[in-house]
Amino acid sequence: MATNDKNNNINHSSCRETARSLYRGLALAPMVRASTTPLRILALHYGADFTYTEELIDRSISQTIRVENKHLNTIDYIKDPSKLSKKTRRKLQSDNNRPCLILRIDPKLEKNKLVCQLGSGEPELALQAATHVIKDVSAIDINMGCPRKFSVSGGMGSALLEDPDRAARILCTLKNDLLSPLHKPLSCKIRLLENTQKTLDFIEAMIHAGADAVAIHGRRPGHDQIKAADWNSLEEVLGLLRPKYPDFNFLINGDFYDRVERSEFVNRTKVDGVLLGRPALYNTSIFLPTQQQPLVDKTTVVQEYLHNSVRYDTHYKNAKYVICEMMSHRRMPTGRVPYLPISFPDGQTIAKTCNCQDFQSMCQVWNVNYSNAINNNNNNINSREDNGYTASANKIGTTTTCSATPADCEKTDATAHTCTTATLAAGEHRYEDSYFLKKREAKEVEVDEEETYDDKLQQPRDEELDEENGNNDCQKSLKRAKIL
Numbered sequence: 001m002a003t004n005d006k007n008n009n010i011n012h013s014s015c016r017e018t019a020r021s022l023y024r025g026l027a028l029a030p031m032v033r034a035s036t037t038p039l040r041i042l043a044l045h046y047g048a049d050f051t052y053t054e055e056l057i058d059r060s061i062s063q064t065i066r067v068e069n070k071h072l073n074t075i076d077y078i079k080d081p082s083k084l085s086k087k088t089r090r091k092l093q094s095d096n097n098r099p100c101l102i103l104r105i106d107p108k109l110e111k112n113k114l115v116c117q118l119g120s121g122e123p124e125l126a127l128q129a130a131t132h133v134i135k136d137v138s139a140i141d142i143n144m145g146c147p148r149k150f151s152v153s154g155g156m157g158s159a160l161l162e163d164p165d166r167a168a169r170i171l172c173t174l175k176n177d178l179l180s181p182l183h184k185p186l187s188c189k190i191r192l193l194e195n196t197q198k199t200l201d202f203i204e205a206m207i208h209a210g211a212d213a214v215a216i217h218g219r220r221p222g223h224d225q226i227k228a229a230d231w232n233s234l235e236e237v238l239g240l241l242r243p244k245y246p247d248f249n250f251l252i253n254g255d256f257y258d259r260v261e262r263s264e265f266v267n268r269t270k271v272d273g274v275l276l277g278r279p280a281l282y283n284t285s286i287f288l289p290t291q292q293q294p295l296v297d298k299t300t301v302v303q304e305y306l307h308n309s310v311r312y313d314t315h316y317k318n319a320k321y322v323i324c325e326m327m328s329h330r331r332m333p334t335g336r337v338p339y340l341p342i343s344f345p346d347g348q349t350i351a352k353t354c355n356c357q358d359f360q361s362m363c364q365v366w367n368v369n370y371s372n373a374i375n376n377n378n379n380n381i382n383s384r385e386d387n388g389y390t391a392s393a394n395k396i397g398t399t400t401t402c403s404a405t406p407a408d409c410e411k412t413d414a415t416a417h418t419c420t421t422a423t424l425a426a427g428e429h430r431y432e433d434s435y436f437l438k439k440r441e442a443k444e445v446e447v448d449e450e451e452t453y454d455d456k457l458q459q460p461r462d463e464e465l466d467e468e469n470g471n472n473d474c475q476k477s478l479k480r481a482k483i484l
């Protein structure tokens with residue numbers, strides 16, 4: 001195991017202090033394509049203490065341009081248009097010249113509450129990426145648990161569990177060369193290792209390398225996400241760590257759908273916080289603080305999520321994806337979560353949602369006042385022309401200014417008309433509508449043939465869903481979730 005002399009000479013106490021207050025309570029877990037601005041803000045609204053971004057691949061975030069988006073009052077990290085391949089440019093052009101948005105932050109609402117998760121396998125790449133975003137986030141986390149092929153083959157995610165020296169070097173570099181001087185904390189998210197001793201050894205190595213908090217997902221690499229997380233092993237590990245590191249922030253993760261069970265587990269283990277991933281999709285109001293407050297009904301949660309998606313000008317396809325995840329429960333461990341019907345009282349179905357080709361129709365299906373949502377966004381507009389976003393957007397060829405709302409621009413024929421407002425809309429995430437549906441239903445909906453943007457670094461993100469826990473077959477996982 002790596003220990004680092006250089007690290008030991010540096011005083012990390014201020015990072016620890018910040019970590020003590022940041023990494024506690026309930027957090028929205030990092031989830032590719034889900035833990036983006038609208039869900040993060042919704043989680044905070046319901047009482048999450050802090051949130052993680054989705055995993056951002058080091059080289060990908062390093063290649064972005066930081067833009068203050070004055071229309072939305074957000075900080076955006078978009079792909080540098082000059083670094084896009086021709087194919088990607090063509091695709092962006094056919095999508096109203098939307099920039100490739102990698103990260104959007106609401107600096108007001110997310111202040112001191114946002115942990116940026118990086119996917120990295122190399123200290124230098126991690127450092128470059130973290131340096132690029134650090135001024136807008138509260139802390140950096142390294143993903144050491146993702147078992148998908150893309151991560152592991154790139155030496156990232158759970159590959160780091162098998163290479164503790166490299167994992168430690170990444171943390172050590174981040175801590176010494178960036179975070180310590182800035183007094184910002186560093187964490188890692190791991191899975192359980194083969195046995196308790198190995199898990200303990202790995203965690204201790206990360207603590208010595210500079211981690212200020214460690215989140216442990218109660219599954220091992222290769223474990224199926226719909227089989228129950230191993231809470232017994234989590235408890236055993238925490239029972240050994242807590243007395244030895246009384247002031248260190250340990251977080252747990254995996255299947256905490258039930259608020260009573262969750263608080264009992266926390267009280268028993270004296271763990272500092274719990275990360276909620278699928279439970280937050282199951283019902284984002286799971287962050288509500290007390291048992292006295294019942295969960296908000298799912299229709300309302302979806303409506304609020306949709307409202308946020310319009311407000312933050314997400315790509316409607318990304319919003320559609322998350323809503324379908326909220327509706328389908330296909331990833332939920334069937335033993336822990338009662339199967340709930342996927343039809344909603346007002347008649348919304350996955351098929352109806354999938355059929356929507358813009359935000360207006362989605363709002364119609366979900367009875368959301370589109371004008372209110374878009375106004376929420378437009379109210380932030382001071383000047384449409386005088387802002388950095390337009391300047392950056394122009395780099396990818398937008399030339400004409402138009403006064404339509406971003407949503408109206410969605411309908412604009414990109415070949416006949418380009419407009420700066422359209423460039424505000426962003427989101428590189430794509431999926432096919434048929435993804436969620438039975439074969440029969442899939443035939444009835446208009447399948448979006450568009451592929452993901454071809455940027456090599458982003459492409460695998462669209463495969464994440466199936467591969468996150470080794471499920472390559474969507475139909476199989478739908479069957480297991482009793483949807484089929």
Ligand SMILES: Cc1cc2nc3c(=O)[nH]c(=O)nc-3n(C[C@H](O)[C@H](O)[C@H](O)COP(=O)(O)O)c2cc1C
Binds near residue numbers: 030278279
């Ligand atoms: C759609 C989806 C995307 C995920 N993406 C990430 C990710 O980007 N980084 C990460 O560390 N874990 C990721 N995970 C794993 C979750 O953070 C979490 O560890 C796992 O879902 C178990 O916790 P839960 O039972 O609270 O969902 C993802 C999980 C899901 C369902």
